[in-house]
Amino acid sequence: MxxxxxxxxxxxxxxxxxxxxxxxLATTPLLTVVFLAVVEHNGRPDLAVNAVLAPALIAxxxxxxxxxxxxxxxxxATGTFEVLVATPARLWPLFTGRVLVVTVVSLLGLVESWLVxxxxxxxxxxxxxxxxxxxxxxxxxxxxxxxAGVMTSLFVLSRSARIFQNSLSFPxxxxxxxxxxxxxxPAFLRxxxxxxxxxxSADLLRDSLxxxxxxxxxxxxxxxxxxxxxxxxxSWWLLSVVLRRARRTGSIALGG
Amino acid sequence: MVSTWWRxxxxxxxxxxxxxxxxxxxxxxxxxxxxxVLAQVAFYALIGTLLESPAQQRFLLVGGAVTVMVTEVxxxxxxxxxxxxxxxxxxxxxxxxxxxxxxxxxxxxxIPSALATSSIALFALGPVFGVGWTVGTALLAxxxxxLTCLATYLFGFAVSMLVxxxxxxxxxxxxxxxxxxxxxxxxxVPVDFWPAGVRFVAHLLPATYGLDALHRLSREEITxxxxxxxxxxVLVGVGWLGIGASLLAALVGLGRRRGTLEFx
Amino acid sequence: MTESPCIEIEGLTRTFSHRIxxxxxxxxxxxxxxxxxxxxEYGEVHGLLGPNGAGKTTxxxxxxxxxxxxxxxxTVCGSDVVTDPRAVRRRIGIVLGGDRGLYGRxxxxxxxxxxxxxxxxxxxxxxxxxxxxxxxxxxxxRQHDRVETFSRGMKQRVHLARGLxxxxxxxxxDEPTDGLDPVAATEFRALVGQxxxxxxxxxxxxxxxxxxxxxxxxxxxxxxxxxxxxxxxTLSALVSRYERIDALGVTEPTRARVSxxxxxxxxxxxxxxYVRFHATDRPAATAVLRALVDAEVTRIRNSEPSLEEIYLHxxxxxxxxxxx
Numbered sequence: 001m002x003x004x005x006x007x008x009x010x011x012x013x014x015x016x017x018x019x020x021x022x023x024x025l026a027t028t029p030l031l032t033v034v035f036l037a038v039v040e041h042n043g044r045p046d047l048a049v050n051a052v053l054a055p056a057l058i059a060x061x062x063x064x065x066x067x068x069x070x071x072x073x074x075x076x077a078t079g080t081f082e083v084l085v086a087t088p089a090r091l092w093p094l095f096t097g098r099v100l101v102v103t104v105v106s107l108l109g110l111v112e113s114w115l116v117x118x119x120x121x122x123x124x125x126x127x128x129x130x131x132x133x134x135x136x137x138x139x140x141x142x143x144x145x146x147x148a149g150v151m152t153s154l155f156v157l158s159r160s161a162r163i164f165q166n167s168l169s170f171p172x173x174x175x176x177x178x179x180x181x182x183x184x185x186p187a188f189l190r191x192x193x194x195x196x197x198x199x200x201s202a203d204l205l206r207d208s209l210x211x212x213x214x215x216x217x218x219x220x221x222x223x224x225x226x227x228x229x230x231x232x233x234x235s236w237w238l239l240s241v242v243l244r245r246a247r248r249t250g251s252i253a254l255g256g
Numbered sequence: 257m258v259s260t261w262w263r264x265x266x267x268x269x270x271x272x273x274x275x276x277x278x279x280x281x282x283x284x285x286x287x288x289x290x291x292x293v294l295a296q297v298a299f300y301a302l303i304g305t306l307l308e309s310p311a312q313q314r315f316l317l318v319g320g321a322v323t324v325m326v327t328e329v330x331x332x333x334x335x336x337x338x339x340x341x342x343x344x345x346x347x348x349x350x351x352x353x354x355x356x357x358x359x360x361x362x363x364x365x366x367i368p369s370a371l372a373t374s375s376i377a378l379f380a381l382g383p384v385f386g387v388g389w390t391v392g393t394a395l396l397a398x399x400x401x402x403l404t405c406l407a408t409y410l411f412g413f414a415v416s417m418l419v420x421x422x423x424x425x426x427x428x429x430x431x432x433x434x435x436x437x438x439x440x441x442x443x444x445v446p447v448d449f450w451p452a453g454v455r456f457v458a459h460l461l462p463a464t465y466g467l468d469a470l471h472r473l474s475r476e477e478i479t480x481x482x483x484x485x486x487x488x489x490v491l492v493g494v495g496w497l498g499i500g501a502s503l504l505a506a507l508v509g510l511g512r513r514r515g516t517l518e519f520x
Numbered sequence: 521m522t523e524s525p526c527i528e529i530e531g532l533t534r535t536f537s538h539r540i541x542x543x544x545x546x547x548x549x550x551x552x553x554x555x556x557x558x559x560x561e562y563g564e565v566h567g568l569l570g571p572n573g574a575g576k577t578t579x580x581x582x583x584x585x586x587x588x589x590x591x592x593x594x595t596v597c598g599s600d601v602v603t604d605p606r607a608v609r610r611r612i613g614i615v616l617g618g619d620r621g622l623y624g625r626x627x628x629x630x631x632x633x634x635x636x637x638x639x640x641x642x643x644x645x646x647x648x649x650x651x652x653x654x655x656x657x658x659x660x661x662r663q664h665d666r667v668e669t670f671s672r673g674m675k676q677r678v679h680l681a682r683g684l685x686x687x688x689x690x691x692x693x694d695e696p697t698d699g700l701d702p703v704a705a706t707e708f709r710a711l712v713g714q715x716x717x718x719x720x721x722x723x724x725x726x727x728x729x730x731x732x733x734x735x736x737x738x739x740x741x742x743x744x745x746x747x748x749x750x751x752x753x754t755l756s757a758l759v760s761r762y763e764r765i766d767a768l769g770v771t772e773p774t775r776a777r778v779s780x781x782x783x784x785x786x787x788x789x790x791x792x793x794y795v796r797f798h799a800t801d802r803p804a805a806t807a808v809l810r811a812l813v814d815a816e817v818t819r820i821r822n823s824e825p826s827l828e829e830i831y832l833h834x835x836x837x838x839x840x841x842x843x844x
Contacts, residue, residue, distance in 0.1 A: 023428050030435035034444050035303075038316075041445040042307050050306070167288050170295035180302040260640060267637035274625040343620025347682075349586045351638035352609040358638070515536055515578070517586045 003089055007097025015067075015105060024063035025108055031055040032113040035179065036121045048123045049209045052113045054179035057202055058169075059109025060144055061176070065168050067102045068148035071095065072156045072242070085246050092236050099148045103141050125209065132217050133208035139221050140201040143228025147197070149235030153242045177202045197227035261357040268361030275335060276365035290373055293324045297377040300444065301385040310386050317385045318378065318470050319443030322404065325374035326437050326463050329408045330430045332363040336416035337426035345420075346517045349508055356501050360413060371405050378470075387474050396482065397473045403486055404466025407493030411462050414500035421507055442467040462496075465489045524598060526690055526721045527560035527583065532592035534578055534745075552578040554745040555592070560723055560738075562689075565716045567736030568725040575745040576725035580694040583723065584614050597689050610639075613688035615679045617698030624668030628659050628678050631667055632685060639686035653681040657711065673704025680711060691715070693724040697731060709735050763805040766794040767812050768819035778811045794821075 015021055035051035072095075075081035084091060117123040127133050155165070173179070175189065176198025182190060193199045200223045207214040214220075280289060300320035304313025339345070339362055348355050378387070378401065379394060389397065415433055419426050438444065440454050441463040447455055458464045469485040472478075511517035534553040553575045560566040570576050581587035583596055585605035593600065599607035622631055629650060636646040654663045657677040662670070667678060676696065683691055693712070697705040712735045715722060726732055732739050741748040770778075778797060779787045783804025788796045799805040805822070812820055 023431050026428055027431050027435045030432065030439055034435070034439045037439065037445045037449060038303055038307075038312075041449050042309065042312060044307060047306065165288075167292040167295075170292050170299050174295050174299050174302065179299070180306045184302065184305050263637045263642050267634040270630050270634065271623050271626055274623070274630070278625055342623060343616075343618070344623070346581070346584070346586045347614065347616075347621055347635075348638070350584045350609055350612070350614050351635070352606055353638055353640065512586060512588045515534075515581070515587050517581075 001093070003093040004097035004100070007094040008101045011098035011101040012105075015102070021063070021067050024059045024066070024106065025112065028055045028059045028109040028112045029116045031058065032116040033120065036117060036123065040121065045123070048117065048121075048125065049206050050179050050181075052117045052123075052125060053110075053202065053205050053209070054173075055113040056107075056110035057176070057178040057198060057205075058173060059112075060103065060106045060140070061172060061178075061198060062169055063106040063109075064099065064103045064144050064148040065151050065165075068099045069151040069155045069165060071098060071152045076156075082246075085243060091243060092239050095152055095239065096145060096149055096232075096235075099152065100141070100145045103144045103148065107137070107141065127209055128211045129208040129214060132214060132221075133205065135221055136201060136204040136208060136224065139224040139228065140197075140205075143197045143201070143224050143231065146228040146230070146232030146235060150231055150238060153235060153238035156242055157238065157245075172196060172198060175199065181206070195227065197224050197231070200224045200227070260353055264353055265357040265361035265364075268358045269364045272335065272362055272365040275338070276369070280369075285369070289369070290376065293328075293373040294377060294381055296324050296327075297321050297381055298385075301381075303444075304385070313385050314382075314387045314474055315471060316444060317382055317387055318474050319438075319467065321374045321377035321382070322401075322441075322463055322467050322470065323434070323438045323443045324377060325370045325401070325405055326408055327434045328366050328370035328373065329405060330412045330415070330434050331366050332409065332412035333416045333419045333430035333433075334426045335363040335366070336413075337419055337423040340420055340423050343518075349511075349517055354501075355504060355508070359416070359500075359504070363409075363412070363416070367405060367409055371402060374401060374405070382474075388476075389474075390476065393473045393476055393478070396478070397470055400466055400469045400473065400482070400486065400489075403489045403493075404462055404470075407462035407466070407489045407496070410493040410500065411496040414496045414503060417500050417503035417507060420504075437461055437463050440464075442471070460492070462489055462492050465492065523562065524595075525559045526562045526564070526597055527558065527566075527723065528593075528595040529556055529558040529579075530593050532556040532558075532579075532582065532589050532594055534575075534582065534587070534590045551745050553582075553589075556742075556745070556747045558740060558747055560721065562721050563719045565712070565720075565722045565724065565735055565737045567732035567739040568723060568742055569727070569729070569732045569739050570725075570742035571727055574727075574743045576727075576742055577694055578745075579742070580614075580692055580723070580725055584612065584692055585609055610686075611689045612692060613683035613686065613690070614692045615676075615683035615694070615696050617676075617695035617700075619672070619675070619699065622667050622675060622678055622682070625666055627664050627666055628654065628670070628681075629663040631678060632681055635682045636685050641686065649685060649687075650681075653684060657681050671704070672700055673707060676700060676704065676708055677711070680708070684715075689721060691720060691722045693722060695725055695727070697726070697728065705731070763799045763802065763822070765797045765799065765805060765808050765812070766790065766821045767797070767817050768794050770795045770812070770817055771815070774812070774815040774817065777815075778808055781807050781811060784808060794819075 032052060032055045035054055036048065039045070039047045039051045072081060075084060084094075114125060117125055151168075174185070175182070175193040176196045177183075177185070177193060178198060181203060182193040182199045185193065200220050204214070204217065204220050204224070207217075297317060297320035300323070301313050301317040304310070304316045307313075336359060339359070348358055375398065378397065379389060382389065415429065416426075419429050422429075440447070440450055440458040441461045442458070443463070447458050447464060447468075450458065465485040465488045469482045472482055508517070532553050533551070533555055535549065535551050537549050556575075556579065558579075568576050568579065578587065582589055582594055582601060585601050585608050588602060594602070596608045597611040599611070601608050623634065626634065632650045632653065633646065636642070636649065641649060650663075654660050657680060659674070659677055659681065662674065667675060670678065680696070683693075696712075697708050700708060709731060712722065712724070716735060716737070724732070724736060775787065775795060778784065781804060783800050784797055785800050786798040788798070790796055797808050799808055809820065809822070
């Protein structure tokens with residue numbers, strides 16, 4: 001637990017000094033403007049909820065994966081990764097703490113898009129089910145951290161995985177139903193989107209903002225947490241592979 | 257002068273393509289970049305599905321295709337910053353020819369890539385979302401797309417000259433300018449949606465003219481406006497080239513006075 | 521009528537001011553160059569020697585037209601760097617030390633082609649020029665390899681080839697061996713030696729004494745923005761002024777007696793057991809020699825001081841350990 005906090009504090013200091021990492025937060029308000037403009041132009045105030053949540057979820061996903069994916073590479077560039085490996089500390093909590101901070105900070109995107117909606121467009125947003133909203137948000141942060149941790153190690157293990165970093169954005173915004181619910185996607189995509197935790201989070205968050213009583217909320221929050229736990233387990237395993245390789249070969253890049 | 261510019265630009269383009277082959281392999285371009293780009297266009301077109309409006313679906317698909325083209329062309333901000341990071345700026349200043357063709361050549365790698373992805377989006381993904389093309393409208397649309405791409409590249413050149421002074425902001429500036437273009441140039445809502453001030457800014461962006469023409473062509477509306485839009489694209493592009501060249505001259509002048517043209 | 525010199529600097533001053541954000545007037549700050557005068561003739565390899573931060577690079581930047589002087593006039597190959605920078609640029613080549621300034625992802629040959637185009641070369645002329653330079657600098661076998669795969673020494677050869685691509689009248693070398701390993705640095709100096717032999721005008725800045733001594737015809741010392749003794753006559757006077765005589769087996773009384781001779785500045789014990797007498801001029805040195813011979817000291821050696829010693833002599837008093 002102390003390692004988790006150490007990692008978190010370190011990451012927080014790092015973020016304050018690297019404005020480049022906050023790009024996602026710079027474009028979030030503009031993206032909110034884009035989506036709300038479409039909704040307003042088409043006279044569909046009922047979809048404002050979608051338009052406000054989408055940029056926030058995009059910021060959460062984009063920023064977490066970007067920074068987490070660079071984490072070990074950045075340590076290697078400064079030559080500190082070898083030093084970390086040499087310490088007796090367990091590194092998984094350390095990196096998880098760092099990823100958690102990034103995820104929490106990226107939630108600022110939600111604040112931004114909320115502000116744009118109320119200040120620029122005068123769209124009033126009311127949280128109909130605050131309890132569900134808070135629980136879903138918490139579960140989403142945890143699940144996001146679990147998944148981002150996967151990227152931390154995956155990119156180090158395989159150069160070719162890194163090349164596909166680009167495709168981690170929009171394909172998942174579609175599959176995760178961040179703006180358009182997955183129910184509207186072609187049927188063949190639905191099985192895939194079921195295992196993307198974002199699709200459960202996005203639906204739950206939208207439901208919690210709408211007055212209608214949400215359908216089986218406990219089960220759905222459970223899905224978010226379950227998928228998150230699977231991601232966390234995978235990230236733990238991948239990091240242990242990275243560390244074993246580092247100790248055995250003195251280098252962690254697989255090449256290829 | 258034209259032949260010197262051409263030769264310098266071509267030499268600089270060698271650099272651009274050397275960067276491109278490091279960034280992508282053919283496989284990663286197709287399965288990484290192209291997939292991402294098509295997903296982005298589909299993401300926008302699907303908003304039309306959400307709105308239950310086939311017309312909006314078509315409008316947003318065309319908008320999405322131009323948006324991804326702008327996104328990629330504005331990577332010129334990043335690749336211009338790489339030139340400064342290479343430490344070659346003082347050496348370029350010392351060389352007896354203008355630096356404008358150097359920078360114009362330096363980022364051309366994005367043009368073929370952006371044209372390829374946006375063409376596939378318009379002509380292959382388009383029909384999936386109900387955008388029908390005839391041979392005539394498709395050819396005209398492609399010509400407009402090429403013009404829009406080139407004019408946007410010149411606009412990107414001017415923006416990247418600002419970035420040259422603040423290279424740590426290279427990715428931020430590219431992303432913000434792209435997002436603004438998406439919002440106001442008629443990619444997601446007609447330009448008329450916005451108040452006068454915003455409309456004025458929109459008309460400084462090449463994408464606005466290209467989008468107007470492409471939306472018309474996607475509705476099989478072949479009018480004189482398309483030709484006038486093409487003319488305006490050329491005009492706006494040349495205007496931005498002039499602004500970019502002046503910014504570069506100002507940057508070098510300022511650097512010579514203040515001593516900010518660093519030796520490596 | 522005599523030919524005008526290649527570089528003519530008169531009263532050159534450059535100050536750097538720090539501007540505070542939104543402040544209307546800049547705050548006048550450091551003086552990088554202070555009324556510098558310097559003349560470099562055609563065909564001369566001129567060393568500009570000084571510690572880091574002495575103003576060498578500032579001077580080089582002004583000569584290369586990428587920095588404007590605050591005051592004074594600078595003429596390079598007959599053209600003024602302020603009023604006619606383009607004419608200057610056509611006549612100079614520039615090579616920088618350090619790791620940057622080349623395109624890592626391009627091959628050596630592609631780099632040279634790029635810079636050749638910037639100097640207006642093309643076609644057969646460019647190709648044969650590149651062939652000639654790659655051959656000359658031992659790059660032929662690796663000309664098609666990406667520069668990022670090169671060692672520092674190899675990169676520096678590409679830099680030199682790049683600087684010479686347009687056959688410039690004047691070559692500016694700013695700390696060209698900075699960061700090179702000793703073997704690569706020696707190789708690089710040998711290449712500069714070849715250029716000197718063919719009579720090319722070169723201005724070389726360095727903080728390395730041995731380098732200046734090895735490759736330069738003339739040396740100017742620069743420190744705190746001031747040039748010390750650019751005049752070769754004064755410099756050679758300086759060299760002869762500081763003479764030292766080393767002797768072995770000097771008894772205490774002899775040592776005491778010799779050290780009182782007028783013109784003996786300092787006495788020092790060397791690690792090899794010799795005692796070194798520093799004389800400020802030749803008559804004093806002669807007097808020391810005579811006194812030592814009179815005292816029947818037989819193991820005597822006499823040598824002129826190295827540039828390093830002169831350098832420390834000139835700078836050491838004010839700068840202490842700044843020489844690095």
